[in-house]
C-alpha cells in the first residue's frame with residue numbers, strides 16, 4: 013500500500029499538535045517536516061525546536077527533509093530532536109557519502125533528495141547506503157506549486173535499478189504538487205511514499221484527502 017506523508021508546512025502552525033494528531037488518526041504513515049534555511053531555498057520555515065516539540069505528540073516516524081546548505085552541520089541536532097529519517101539534498105553538500113554515514117551513526121535512517129533539474133545518475137554511487145530517495149516534483153522552498161511531471165522519469169529509473177539490484181532497499185518518495193490526480197502518475201512509475209501538503213491540510217476532511225491520494 014502506498015504510504016502517505018503529510019507535509020506540515022501546509023498545516024495550521026498555531027494548532028500543530030492537533031493537526032498532526034488528526035492526520036495520524038486519518039491514516040498517515042509519516043509526518044513530513046520541511047526545514048528551510050533561507051539560503052539553499054528562498055524561504056525559512058521550521059527548525060530543531062519544532063521537531064523536538066512534535067516528537068512526543070505522535071508515534072509516526074518524523075521524516076525530516078533538510079532544505080539547508082551543508083546539512084552535515086545539523087544532522088546531530090535533528091537526530092537528537094527525534095528525527096526518524098533525515099533526508100539531505102545532493103546539491104547542498106560536497107560530502108554526501110560522509111553525511112549519509114553520519115546520519116546512520118546517529119541511529120537515524122538516511123535519505124537523499126534531488127531537485128527537478130538534477131539527474132538521478134548523480135546519486136547512483138550512494139544508493140546502496142540509503143533507506144529513502146526523495147524525488148522533488150517542484151523546486152523546493154514553497155508549498156502549493158505545480159507538479160513537474162518530467163521528474164517522474166527518475167522515479168521510474170530508481171524503480172528499475174532496485175528491481176535489478178538486491179542491495180538497493182530504498183523507498184522512493186515523491187514531493188511537490190502531489191494531489192489525488194498527480195498521485196496516480198507517481199504510483200505508476202513506482203513511488204512508495206507520497207508527500208502532500210496543500211492537498212491534505214487545505215481540505216476539511218483529512219481522512220478523505222489521504223484516501224483520495226492513496227487510492228487514486
Ligand SMILES: O=C(CO)[C@H](O)[C@H](O)COP(=O)(O)O
Pocket residue numbers: 019021022044046077079150151152153154155156157187188189190207208209210211
Ligand atoms: O518540500 C516542500 C516544499 O519545498 C513541500 O513538502 C512540498 O512542496 C509539499 O507541498 P505541496 O504538497 O503543497 O506541494
